Amino acid sequence: MSEIILQTNQLTKQFKKQTAVHQVDLRVQKGDIYGFLGPNGAGKTTTIRMLLGLMKPSNGEIEIFGQTFDQHKLEALRRMGSLVEAPSYYEHLSGRENLETLRILLKAPKSRIDEVLAIVRLTKDSDRPVKQYSLGMKQRLGIAASLLGDPELLILDEPTNGLDPSGIQEIRELIKTMPEKYGITVLISSHLLSEMEQMATRVGIISRGELIYQGDMETLKGKALPQVALRVSQVEKARGILKSLGLNACSEAGSVLIENASDQDVAESVAALVHKQVAVYRIEERRQSLEEIFLDLTKGGELNAPGTAS
Numbered sequence: 001m002s003e004i005i006l007q008t009n010q011l012t013k014q015f016k017k018q019t020a021v022h023q024v025d026l027r028v029q030k031g032d033i034y035g036f037l038g039p040n041g042a043g044k045t046t047t048i049r050m051l052l053g054l055m056k057p058s059n060g061e062i063e064i065f066g067q068t069f070d071q072h073k074l075e076a077l078r079r080m081g082s083l084v085e086a087p088s089y090y091e092h093l094s095g096r097e098n099l100e101t102l103r104i105l106l107k108a109p110k111s112r113i114d115e116v117l118a119i120v121r122l123t124k125d126s127d128r129p130v131k132q133y134s135l136g137m138k139q140r141l142g143i144a145a146s147l148l149g150d151p152e153l154l155i156l157d158e159p160t161n162g163l164d165p166s167g168i169q170e171i172r173e174l175i176k177t178m179p180e181k182y183g184i185t186v187l188i189s190s191h192l193l194s195e196m197e198q199m200a201t202r203v204g205i206i207s208r209g210e211l212i213y214q215g216d217m218e219t220l221k222g223k224a225l226p227q228v229a230l231r232v233s234q235v236e237k238a239r240g241i242l243k244s245l246g247l248n249a250c251s252e253a254g255s256v257l258i259e260n261a262s263d264q265d266v267a268e269s270v271a272a273l274v275h276k277q278v279a280v281y282r283i284e285e286r287r288q289s290l291e292e293i294f295l296d297l298t299k300g301g302e303l304n305a306p307g308t309a310s
């Protein structure tokens, strides 16, 4: 069994009347890229702020590196790096100079600057003023800063927010190298499951403050419900026929959809439809996409309009 590097027990945060995080039990194993997922307002940032000692839990506890966080905060934070919200920089200074100001504060060795610039692939642009950086470059500089202290655990809150697809791809490629190449465990939050698909080894899904799924990505994909879509000449008539066969059927433009259909269900459906003069043009098997599974799991948990970034 892998070593647990971070765990929370019944972690809860109450803001006046609202419970933002409710009895959350996170388990992050050493070497994980742990995707912490949830719609806007689900409680990701609040959880992360508690993990970084920026906010006090109302209840429950946090263990990091096998020790109670509350009693060993500084010791734990020295072994952690983080990027929460868009980092702010001295825009007229270069990327390297910005890192240098932080390096002095952290008392990291001077050589670490070139190392972190290389990791985030900013060596070539390191002497340009930050005001000339793209949003993606600024985020990578933020990750470079979070790596200055040579952390074992990196916590990133929505680092791809606002980035274009190529910026997202760069961050994703960068994160993927962390565990194997540098021995860093990563917890990364996002409101997009698809973004995590090619990166996360494990995921935790939070909705309305509650952890509703925690496990590996493959198991999550296994939750996809198979559906069979029949393109037919008369959709409503077809739906009635399928219902009379005891099947769970719904309709969609031009098609009827059968949930969890066995081969026998499909055979009987087609025979009944044809018998009742409904033409069947096409039969197609569909699996829910990851995003659909995510939406299903978090249904009703979206507090802001879909797609809005925080």
Ligand SMILES: Nc1ncnc2c1ncn2[C@@H]1O[C@H](COP(=O)(O)OP(=O)(O)OP(=O)(O)O)[C@@H](O)[C@H]1O
Binding pocket: 015, 018, 019, 020, 038, 039, 040, 041, 042, 043, 044, 045, 046, 047, 191, 303, 309, 310
């Ligand atoms: N300081 C605060 N005071 C009161 N309520 C708060 C505070 N911080 C967060 N909340 C509320 O707690 C809930 C969870 O917010 P949180 O920012 O943790 O969600 P999130 O999953 O990070 O969402 P987003 O992706 O939009 O940032 C929201 O309803 C939010 O309004």
